[in-house]
Amino acid sequence: xxxxxxxxxxxxxxxxxxxxxxxxxxxxxxxxxxxxxxxxxxxxxxxxxxxxxxxxxxxxxxxxxxxxxxxxxxxxxxxxxxxxxxxxxxxxxxxxxxxxxxxxxxxxxxxxxxxxxxxxxxxxxxxxxxxxxxxxxxxxxxxxxxxxxxxxxxxxxxxxxxxxxxxxxxxxxxxxxxxxxxxxxxxxxxxxxxxxxxxxxxxxxxxxxxxxxxxxxxxxxxxxxxxxxxxxxxxxxxxxxxxxxxxxxxxxxxxxxxxxxxxxxxxxxxxxxxxxxxxxxxxxxxxxxxxxxxxxxxxxxxxxxxxxxxxxxxxxxxxxxxxxxxxxx
Numbered sequence: 001x002x003x004x005x006x007x008x009x010x011x012x013x014x015x016x017x018x019x020x021x022x023x024x025x026x027x028x029x030x031x032x033x034x035x036x037x038x039x040x041x042x043x044x045x046x047x048x049x050x051x052x053x054x055x056x057x058x059x060x061x062x063x064x065x066x067x068x069x070x071x072x073x074x075x076x077x078x079x080x081x082x083x084x085x086x087x088x089x090x091x092x093x094x095x096x097x098x099x100x101x102x103x104x105x106x107x108x109x110x111x112x113x114x115x116x117x118x119x120x121x122x123x124x125x126x127x128x129x130x131x132x133x134x135x136x137x138x139x140x141x142x143x144x145x146x147x148x149x150x151x152x153x154x155x156x157x158x159x160x161x162x163x164x165x166x167x168x169x170x171x172x173x174x175x176x177x178x179x180x181x182x183x184x185x186x187x188x189x190x191x192x193x194x195x196x197x198x199x200x201x202x203x204x205x206x207x208x209x210x211x212x213x214x215x216x217x218x219x220x221x222x223x224x225x226x227x228x229x230x231x232x233x234x235x236x237x238x239x240x241x242x243x244x245x246x247x248x249x250x251x252x253x254x255x256x257x258x259x260x261x262x263x264x265x266x267x268x269x270x271x272x273x274x275x276x277x278x279x280x281x282x283x284x285x286x287x288x289x290x291x292x293x294x295x296x297x298x299x300x301x302x303x304x305x306x307x308x309x310x311x312x313x314x315x316x317x318x319x320x321x322x323x324x325x326x327x328x329x
Contacts, residue, residue, distance in 0.1 A: 004206050005031040005054070005174055010068030012049055012058060012230075019278035023049040025230040025285075027068070028304070031174065036200065036207040036218035038238070040253070041227035044274055047210045049100065050227075051176045054208075055095055072174075080231035086131045091121040094167035095176040100138050104151040110137075111147030117169045136165040140195060157188035161195070168199055175200070176208045179250055181216070193220055214253060218242060223310075226250050229285035235304075236311030246313035248290045284315070292317055 007029040014021040025047050031037050039047050048284055052058050056077060070077040072093065077085060089095075097103040105113060106307045114133035118124055124132065134144040140161040151159055160180060167175060177196060181189035197220055200207055209221060217224050217238060226234040226242050226249065245251045252270035272289035281287055287297040296316055304312045 002033055003030050004033045006071040008069040008071070010050070010053060010070065011066040012053055013064050013066050014062045015064065016062055018198060021277045022280055023230050023277060024053065025280070027230070027232055029225055029232060031206050031208055033206050034204045035223060036209055036221045038221035038224040039208060039210045039227055040212060040214060040217055040224060040316070042212065042274055046225045046230040047227055048178055051095060051178050051208065051210060054176065055089055055093065089120070090117055091170045092172055093174040093176070094170070094172040096163050096180045097168050098178045098182055100163045102155065103163050104159060106151055109148050109150055110144065111152070114166050114169055117166050121170045132169060136169050139199070140165045157184055157192065160184065160192055164195065168203065171203055172205060174208065175205045179211045203328060214242065214257060230277065231285060233286065234313045236309070240308065240311040246307050246311065246318040247315045249286050249291050
């Protein structure tokens with residue numbers, strides 16, 4: 001499988017009255033054809049900022065892509081003319097936005113919104129576009145008879161299915177799903193995730209799944225990237241990262257999840273808070289919260305080092321005894 005999306009040294013800043021917010025700080029990430037990559041991190045880690053940068057939706061001002069490359073099939077999306085980028089967005093790279101309530105137009109029927117996406121990119125007649133909209137609604141498990149209904153007439157889970165239908169209407173090669181199960185109950189979450197997985201197999205789409213739920217990652221993804229303070233701290237196959245975590249932050253995330261076979265009275269959260277993005281630490285961004293930090297962690301920012309295969313970690317202590325000790329706390 002080849003790399004379909006290659007993000008290199010991507011940096012994004014937001015210039016505000018309170019200072020310069022360094023949202024992304026040299027992000028390196030690869031998405032391979034036909035696979036699902038989970039992007040995990042706390043709220044404010046930069047996950048949505050990354051997805052919007054790929055789609056060239058960073059609001060400017062105040063946002064600005066300072067440096068880096070986003071290579072899609074060898075072409076840097078950041079250097080493409082606006083007209084060329086509009087042809088790619090929605091057609092070759094689609095996005096499921098976080099909140100279906102705000103992603104849908106309340107004064108247009110869902111059929112019109114699905115058909116609009118098709119007509120923009122494939123130049124079909126209105127009749128053919130409506131026919132495609134019917135097919136997409138059936139594909140995501142909605143009856144085609146509801147084509148003329150408005151978003152307020154659908155439940156939250158059904159709205160999310162409509163958003164998925166719009167995103168997949170032009171058979172994109174890359175699908176970015178920004179927390180697609182937020183605000184949905186557990187049973188509907190499972191249905192939406194199963195639907196995305198089924199459609200991926202059917203259409204061979206490469207998925208970038210943004211989430212903060214490691215359980216979702218373990219169930220649906222082949223690769224995972226752990227994001228913190230605008231950077232990738234750990235990357236690898238789901239098995240490598242979750243079975244043999246190499247960064248204290250990843251270990252903290254895993255240990256904070258309740259274990260069915262262990263009887264405990266309290267959860268084990270990661271102490272402290274994410275650093276202020278207007279005033280990031282000079283060294284490792286996780287250093288102020290890390291119980292294993294040494295003096296070098298305060299002075300230098302660690303580079304990515306390979307543990308095994310594709311498993312990379314940005315930590316000076318990666319591969320040392322602290323991994324085994326922390327994993328069994």
